[in-house]
Amino acid sequence: MATSISRRGRRAGHSRLPYLLVLPAILLLLLFVVAPGGYALFLSFQQRKVGGGLLGSGSRTVFAGLDNYSTVIHDTELWHSLLRMLLVGAITVPATVLLALLFALLLDTARARLTRFARLAIFLPYAVPGVIATLLWGFLYLPATSPIGGQHLDYFGSSMVYVSVANIAVWGAVGFNMVVMYTSLRALPPEIYEAARIDGASELQIALRVKVALIRPAIAMCTLFTVLAALQLFNEPNTLQPLSNAISLTWVPLMKIYTDAFVDSDIHLAAATSVVFAAGILAVSVVVGRLAQTWWGAAGAAGKEGR
Amino acid sequence: MTIDTPARPIASPVTVARTGRPRRSRTALLPTAVLLLGAVYCLVPTLWILIASTKSRSELFSTATYLPSFGSGLVDNIADLSSYDSGVFWHWMLNSFLYAGVGGFVATAVSAATGYAIAKYRFRGRSLLFNTILAGVLLPQVVLAVPQYLLLARVGSTDSYAAVILPQLFNPYGIYLCRIYAAASVPDSLLDAGRMDGASEWRMFSAIGLRLMAPGLITVFLLQFIVIWNNFLLPFVMVTSDDKFPLTVGLYSLLRHGANQASLYSLVITGTLLSVIPVIALFLSLQRYWRIDLVTGGLK
Numbered sequence: 306m307a308t309s310i311s312r313r314g315r316r317a318g319h320s321r322l323p324y325l326l327v328l329p330a331i332l333l334l335l336l337f338v339v340a341p342g343g344y345a346l347f348l349s350f351q352q353r354k355v356g357g358g359l360l361g362s363g364s365r366t367v368f369a370g371l372d373n374y375s376t377v378i379h380d381t382e383l384w385h386s387l388l389r390m391l392l393v394g395a396i397t398v399p400a401t402v403l404l405a406l407l408f409a410l411l412l413d414t415a416r417a418r419l420t421r422f423a424r425l426a427i428f429l430p431y432a433v434p435g436v437i438a439t440l441l442w443g444f445l446y447l448p449a450t451s452p453i454g455g456q457h458l459d460y461f462g463s464s465m466v467y468v469s470v471a472n473i474a475v476w477g478a479v480g481f482n483m484v485v486m487y488t489s490l491r492a493l494p495p496e497i498y499e500a501a502r503i504d505g506a507s508e509l510q511i512a513l514r515v516k517v518a519l520i521r522p523a524i525a526m527c528t529l530f531t532v533l534a535a536l537q538l539f540n541e542p543n544t545l546q547p548l549s550n551a552i553s554l555t556w557v558p559l560m561k562i563y564t565d566a567f568v569d570s571d572i573h574l575a576a577a578t579s580v581v582f583a584a585g586i587l588a589v590s591v592v593v594g595r596l597a598q599t600w601w602g603a604a605g606a607a608g609k610e611g612r
Numbered sequence: 613m614t615i616d617t618p619a620r621p622i623a624s625p626v627t628v629a630r631t632g633r634p635r636r637s638r639t640a641l642l643p644t645a646v647l648l649l650g651a652v653y654c655l656v657p658t659l660w661i662l663i664a665s666t667k668s669r670s671e672l673f674s675t676a677t678y679l680p681s682f683g684s685g686l687v688d689n690i691a692d693l694s695s696y697d698s699g700v701f702w703h704w705m706l707n708s709f710l711y712a713g714v715g716g717f718v719a720t721a722v723s724a725a726t727g728y729a730i731a732k733y734r735f736r737g738r739s740l741l742f743n744t745i746l747a748g749v750l751l752p753q754v755v756l757a758v759p760q761y762l763l764l765a766r767v768g769s770t771d772s773y774a775a776v777i778l779p780q781l782f783n784p785y786g787i788y789l790c791r792i793y794a795a796a797s798v799p800d801s802l803l804d805a806g807r808m809d810g811a812s813e814w815r816m817f818s819a820i821g822l823r824l825m826a827p828g829l830i831t832v833f834l835l836q837f838i839v840i841w842n843n844f845l846l847p848f849v850m851v852t853s854d855d856k857f858p859l860t861v862g863l864y865s866l867l868r869h870g871a872n873q874a875s876l877y878s879l880v881i882t883g884t885l886l887s888v889i890p891v892i893a894l895f896l897s898l899q900r901y902w903r904i905d906l907v908t909g910g911l912k
Contacts, residue, residue: 322813323733326725327741333722333782338748341759348762404650411647416640419648425896426651429658432891434842436860440867440884441657444664450672450877452660480654508640537754540844540860547868559754559845566758567849575758583755590750 342583349373349577373577382555383578389467390557393542394535396471397478401531404475405482406524410512412483413490424487428480435477435540442473443548461549470552473541478534482527489523490516525597532593536586539563558582658888665689665885669878689882696866701883703855704862705890708841711776711858716837719783724829727790728821732798742791748784754845761849775850776858780840786832793828794821830901841891859887 352369377383408427412420430438444450446460446469460469493516501511517524539559546552546560554568555561562582566575664672666686693701729735730742760779764770798821806816822829844860851857854865863883870876 320733320813322817323729323735323738326729326817329722330726330745330782330787331741333778334744334748337760337779337782338751338756341756341763344763344766345759408647408650411643414640414643416638417643417647418639419644419651423647423651427647427654429892429895430654432838432841432895433658433888434844434860436844436864437884437887438657440863440880441661443867444877444881445657445660450664476654476657479650533750533752537752539754543844544864544867562758563845563849566762572762576762579755579758583751586755587747587751590752594750 342580345576345579347576348573349580351573353571353573369573373574374581376574377577377581383558383561386555386558386561390536390538392467393471393474393538393557394532396467397474397535398528398531400471400475401478401482402524402528404479405486405527406517408479408483409486409490409520410516412487413516414508414512424484428484430477430479431481433477435473436544438477439473439541439544442469442476443545446545447548461545461551463551466545466549466551470538470541470545474534474538478531482531485527486520486523489520493519529590529593529597533586533590536589661881661885661888665878665882667878672878672881686882689878690886693879693882693886696879697854700854700857701862701886704857704859705887707773707856708858708860708887709890710773711780711847712837712841715777715780715840716833718777719781719786719836720829720833722781723783723786723790723832724794724822724825725817726787727792728794728798728817728825730787731791731794732800732803732821745784745787748782749788753780757846757849760846764850770850771852771856773856776847776856779846780836780843783832783836783839786836789828789832790825793825797824797828827901830898834898834901838891859883863887 350369350371350373351366352372353364354367355364408423411417412424433441445453446455448455448459451460459465497519498511498515501515506514537559538557542552542556543560543563546554546556554564558578559582562575562578565571565578663680666689667681668685668688671681671685726741726745730738756779761770764775769775802820803816806820811819841858842860843858844864847858847861848864851861854862857865863880866876866883867880870880
């Protein structure tokens with residue numbers, strides 16, 4: 306893949322510096338990505354057996370083969386948690402990308418006013434951590450304190466809760482994506498709209514037919530990042546959990562892994578679930594990255610090699 | 613471009629002449645209204661928390677929600693929060709700055725060195741390394757949090773500042789961006805000229821490379837600062853003693869203790885407000901240096 310290096314780039318042997326420069330990153334990669342991954346894989350093939358044996362009680366760790374993986378595959382609660390995550394994602398991904406695109410196009414409208422204020426206000430939630438955002442919204446949802454009708458509308462109802470969780474994620478993500486798309490729009494030379502204007506296209510037609518087509522790489526990139534964020538859903542439901550009965554301790558896969566590891570203290574099962582979940586996420590994000598690249602010519606992380 | 617995008621060059625006057633009517637005369641009402649609606653949506657939770665934090669415990673549940681209280685509510689709430697568990701809240705605030713500041717700075721240095729090396733040198737294993745990093749971009753760090761905990765628990769180094777900072781120093785997306793910045797902003801001719809003059813490779817990296825990459829590096833730093841500041845799961849699993857909590861974990865634990873005790877709600881609300889203020893201030897003060905167009909790796 307990496308072929309675009311300058312012809313004048315130094316070849317190995319000229320200097321030891323490139324190796325020294327990449328050394329910290331390689332060490333960190335080995336220590337905090339490869340080693341934990343390998344250790345989780347190792348743990349996932351083991352099991353803790355309680356009691357039994359001639360040596361009396363106590364527990365010991367034994368090789369378990371694929372037992373944990375079999376448990377993971379047959380764990381209906383895990384599949385349900387996956388389904389809930391996908392349901393929330395089915396709201397957050399389109400809502401975030403479309404709202405961000407809408408606001409970016411509106412900001413780029415010639416006669417819109419107060420754009421500076423709106424841009425800043427919509428961007429600010431990006432600086433608010435997911436947990437804090439959930440606390441903010443949690444009090445807005447909570448019947449006892451709700452200023453938005455929580456007394457009449459049950460924001461934690463069994464189906465409403467998906468919207469409530471998704472809303473928090475959208476609130477935090479729209480602004481950043483909006484600014485990425487808006488920056489893309491500003492980078493387009495204004496002359497390219499002239500031909501469309503001369504042909505009598507309205508501002509709306511220009512926005513939908515010309516602008517959207519031209520910033521497709523930015524839209525693809527935002528979609529990829531929003532999908533990745535949706536797969537990692539944890540902070541919002543985990544923080545709402547103490548406030549709401551509709552959210553179980555295993556509501557999404559990451560909460561399930563956390564519960565396995567720290568509530569049920571089954572690190573072997575948690576390790577196996579982590580391995581399966583990480584592999585699944587990697588597969589999904591590679592596919593989405595590829596799709597974004599081929600369909601929309603994304604300049605995103607998965608696609609473009611740089612310059 | 614900053615969040616404060618400079619004005620686009622105004623369309624040539626010829627256009628206006630040709631279509632016969634000036635286009636900037638009226639305010640576009642609908643777009644402005646929709647944008648304001650978006651702004652309100654984004655500001656309401658923060659405004660509500662601002663109002664709620666001015667209320668005393670009894671007022672919180674009894675008074676009109678959108679009317680602030682002008683009593684001593686806010687001062688009392690901050691005093692209560694500061695004395696809660698002998699001032700542990702301010703510890704959390706400092707910890708958050710420590711984790712995000714140190715982590716963001718070192719992660720940026722590591723990313724800059726790696727990105728520069730990949731962009732400017734040809735060495736063994738270069739493509740393998742870069743492809744691994746691209747794969748790393750697609751594997752969210754959050755799914756590694758529990759495995760990282762299990763490994764660090766094995767060697768007995770959880771519940772320390774290092775356990776929160778070290779796993780967040782490897783930032784594949786930052787390396788990817790730095791590689792693009794180095795390729796685009798550090799001309800080979802300049803490095804060749806430096807070599808002719810006998811400058812060492814290290815000096816060219818530190819004196820020329822880093823300086824030319826600086827605008828991109830500030831963006832990488834801010835991105836990683838926010839990632840660490842916002843991170844919850846990693847410190848949540850790694851840290852058990854509450855004086856090492858960052859704000860996110862601290863306020864969460866406060867909520868957990870207080871979920872059945874309405875009296876703690878005011879503390880959580882006030883803490884939430886105080887935790888939002890510094891990052892917003894940081895962002896507003898740094899927005900001039902913060903270039904979103906670099907986020908997509910695009911450079912003109």
